Each structure stands twice: as C-alpha cells, then as structure tokens.
Amino acid sequence: MSLVREINDDAHFFTELQSSGTKLVVVDFTASWCGPCRKIKPVFEQLSTKYSKAVFLKVDVDKCAETAAREGVSAMPTFFFYRNRTKLGQCQGADPTALETNIVRFYDSGEVDDASEGSVAGHMDLTPFIMKAQCECLNESDEHCLAHCLTPDGGYLQSDCDEQLIISITFTQAVKVHSLKIKAPADKGPKTMKLFINQPRTIDFDMALSNTSIQDLELSVSDIEEGNPVQLKYVKFQNVQNLQLFVKDNQTDSDTTQIDHLCIIGSPISTTNMGDFKRVTGKKGESH
Structure with a gap:
C-alpha cells in the first residue's frame, strides 16, 4: 500500500x-x-x-x-x-x-524523535550539514580518528600523545547550535571543554589554552555515559560556520581521552519559508 x-x-x-x-x-x-x-x-x-x-x-x-x-x-x-x-x-x-x-x-542521519529520551524538540542532528572533508582533529589516534565518532556506530575517537584534543567541525551552511550530545566511557570521556566558533583556521593548543572561548563546559559522568544533550548558551551560537572544541582533560586525568559519539544539535539557518514564494507564472487566474 x-x-x-x-x-x-x-x-x-x-x-x-x-x-x-x-x-x-x-x-x-x-x-x-x-x-x-x-x-x-x-x-x-x-x-x-x-x-x-x-x-x-x-x-x-x-x-x-x-x-x-x-x-x-x-x-x-x-x-x-x-x-x-x-x-x-x-x-x-x-x-x-x-x-x-x-x-x-x-x-536515519539527522532525525531527532521529539518523543524519545534525550531529544531536543524543534531541533535536529546537524550531521548532514557537516562538511567532513574540511573537519580535522589535532592529537587524534591514527587508528581512531574524528570520523569514527561522527556516526553512532562508526567506532570512536581517541587521543594520541596525551589527553587533549582539538576538534574542528565545518558546516556546509550557517547553523544555529543548541546543544551537544557526547557519549563516552566514564573513565576516558572528556570533562573540561572550551568552545570556539567561526575561527579562520584550526586553533592550536597554545591558542586554545590562552584565548577566550565563547563558552566553557564541565561535563559530568552522567552526561557522557548517557549521552544526554548539554545545552549551550543558544544566543551565542546563532550563526555558526565552524565549531571548534578543545578537550582540556578527561574524567579521571588518564593519558587517553575517548569519544564514542559526538552529536551536534541545532537548526540550519536557511529553511524553506512560505513568505519567499512569489508568483512566477503570471497573474492569478492565468493558465500555465
């Protein structure tokens, strides 16, 4: 049927x-x-x-x-x-x-069921708007890179030399970012994070430590174990072309940080608006 x-x-x-x-x-x-x-x-x-x-x-x-x-x-x-x-x-x-x-x-990519646990009504998973070819992660493991954590079943991202990571996400169009969902192990998951937007290039670790962020986050074990949405200061994330996340440390100060899934929740700025519809086929009543 x-x-x-x-x-x-x-x-x-x-x-x-x-x-x-x-x-x-x-x-x-x-x-x-x-x-x-x-x-x-x-x-x-x-x-x-x-x-x-x-x-x-x-x-x-x-x-x-x-x-x-x-x-x-x-x-x-x-x-x-x-x-x-x-x-x-x-x-x-x-x-x-x-x-x-x-x-x-x-x-499946991008759907957020408003009735499901941990969903964010009125917003969506912005994964379809991520330009993966222009994303990068500093200090990622060769075996467990950024791309692995951008899908729920793609593996995981793991740091290499120490616990710190810089994740740079570029979008195909301007978006509004409402919240982050980060699923990670309780022992290796990120704890302290600094967020930056619309940087001309990927910041390095010295810049990440010294520069003023648009928002700092302190993630709890329950946040990362359950992958619950962590709401951002929405008014500051209204026109985001790229988002950079500096993971400063993890939950147990271990040498390795792991992220199983990173999901960015929000809305694209450009949407179909009925107000944009204009008659292009002649006056009302005329045949096409």
Whole structure:
C-alpha cells in the first residue's frame, strides 16, 4: 500500500514540509505527461512503504508551478530530499538505484524523535550539514580518528600523545547550535571543554589554552555515559560556520581521552519559508 501523499497546491507543499519536522521528506516532482515519471511511480510508491519513517510527497509541477520554479526544478522526474524544511540533496531522472541510494543516505542521519529520551524538540542532528572533508582533529589516534565518532556506530575517537584534543567541525551552511550530545566511557570521556566558533583556521593548543572561548563546559559522568544533550548558551551560537572544541582533560586525568559519539544539535539557518514564494507564472487566474 502506497504511503505517498499527493500535493494539491503550493501552500499544501509548505504545510507538509513544516509539519514533518525532523523526519526525512522525499519529494517527487512529476508531471502527468512525463513518461519516465510514470515509469518510476510504482518504485516511488514501494519505497514509501519500505522507508515508512520518511514522508513521501508527490508534486505535480503543473499544479504547483510556483513551488517547482522556486525549487529550481528543470526536468522531470526530479527528487528532492528535505529535513526541517532544509534541502539536503537531490537526484534527477527515473533511476531507482540512485533514488534509493539517496533515501538511504539521508534516512536515519539527522532525525531527532521529539518523543524519545534525550531529544531536543524543534531541533535536529546537524550531521548532514557537516562538511567532513574540511573537519580535522589535532592529537587524534591514527587508528581512531574524528570520523569514527561522527556516526553512532562508526567506532570512536581517541587521543594520541596525551589527553587533549582539538576538534574542528565545518558546516556546509550557517547553523544555529543548541546543544551537544557526547557519549563516552566514564573513565576516558572528556570533562573540561572550551568552545570556539567561526575561527579562520584550526586553533592550536597554545591558542586554545590562552584565548577566550565563547563558552566553557564541565561535563559530568552522567552526561557522557548517557549521552544526554548539554545545552549551550543558544544566543551565542546563532550563526555558526565552524565549531571548534578543545578537550582540556578527561574524567579521571588518564593519558587517553575517548569519544564514542559526538552529536551536534541545532537548526540550519536557511529553511524553506512560505513568505519567499512569489508568483512566477503570471497573474492569478492565468493558465500555465
């Protein structure tokens, strides 16, 4: 049974995006006269039942011309992927493999269930907005690097020469950062941290020790064992291009610091806003 929702007009599209919250939204921009669209329609419907936690929308570009124009749809079918009203990616053409690959790519990454323990209502996991190629970590172990802790099941990050770490996270777009979730062992998890934002380059350890941070954190054992959200001074993290975390020490002053999972919770600044919709297809009442 298909779980695809058909969009009737431009306002309906915006309402569906807004009500979907942090769920992945997969949108099929289609047209009744498009042969490839008809070909991939049953595949799209099948995927809607296979990935039932996502929201699947079908948008007829003739009925929703303003939405199609605003989103830059130039060929059908085009599939867009959204979360929290923010576009994560897109693919074009009636290619079932490419479509499902993109769904899998975004399906679990970034979702924060508002009903789950430790969730942060109204915000999302910002992992999809991390530009991993431009992230780095000073004093990371060769075997256990930063990339290992940016996903829940990717392994862990471990320090090398001593207990200190400098983690530099770059985002693909400006974000607001609400809180951090850091899961780590009780004995090796970070304790004292200094946070810096929008630095022109990765700071070194001397700078991290001497420079004034935007916020200091003192993590408890329960914070890191349970991976609970640690709220930041939200007003200071309203336009973050990069975030740097200096781990000064760990819970037991051991030589090695370990982080199993680092999750940054917040919201992208650029979102789809109904106020941005403008008529681009002529005056009201004219045919398209």
